[in-house]
Amino acid sequence: MKKLLAGSAMVLALAATANQVQAQTAQIGARATVQQALTISATDSLLFGAVFPGTTRTVLATDAASGSWTLAGAANAEVTLTFTLPANLVSGANNLPVTFGATAAGYNVLNSRAGQSTFNPTAVQTTRLHNASGNLYVFIGGSVSPVAQPAGSYTAAITLATAYTGN
Numbered sequence: 404m405k406k407l408l409a410g411s412a413m414v415l416a417l418a419a420t421a422n423q424v425q426a427q428t429a430q431i432g433a434r435a436t437v438q439q440a441l442t443i444s445a446t447d448s449l450l451f452g453a454v455f456p457g458t459t460r461t462v463l464a465t466d467a468a469s470g471s472w473t474l475a476g477a478a479n480a481e482v483t484l485t486f487t488l489p490a491n492l493v494s495g496a497n498n499l500p501v502t503f504g505a506t507a508a509g510y511n512v513l514n515s516r517a518g519q520s521t522f523n524p525t526a527v528q529t530t531r532l533h534n535a536s537g538n539l540y541v542f543i544g545g546s547v548s549p550v551a552q553p554a555g556s557y558t559a560a561i562t563l564a565t566a567y568t569g570n
Contacts, residue, residue: 438477439537443565446471446540451492454499454549462544464509465516472541472563473514479534481570484510484541484563486524492547492557499557503545510541529568 449470454460462468474482486508491498509519512533522528524543532539541563 438480438567439475441474441476441480441482441565441567443563444473444475446473449543449545449561451545451547454547456549456551459546459548461546464507464519464521464542464544466544467516468544469516470543470561471516474532474539474541474565476532476537476567478532478537480532480537481529481568482532482539482565483568484508484522484528484530484565486543487560487562487564488524489559489561492559494553494555494557497552497555497557499547499549499552501545501547501559503543507545508541508543510539512536512539514538514540516542 447470449462450468451460451462452468476482486503488503489501492501493499503524505523506521508524508528509516509521510528510530511519519542520530530539543561543563547557
């Protein structure tokens, strides 16, 4: 009887182990859709024109003399706009201070200086590319106030960096 009970226990143990060993698997797919690369082109320089000591010259983002860039990318994608702004325009060893106010920059999707959404170019701006074309147009103005600078041609670079946010 002992042998019969031991044999029955062994059969039950093997049957329980066989049920526990059955593995289950399932698969899912992985997908990604690569979007169009974001490009940026400098379009127009910010042109203050002739300026005179003691007279401030301001160019608005909506003025024809404002600087501009064209962005192209995936339709309706969210992007950041980050400016690197100079403190001075330079002519040799001479500096002409340049300032950028809280509404000195603007953007729109229509390639028009009118109807822009303005923003402060000293802060990172987040917006979306056009929902159909994937384009965005960015503009910048500023002010110079010559005091006693020598006559000459004063220049500086204004850089706009842009990137997708992933949204």
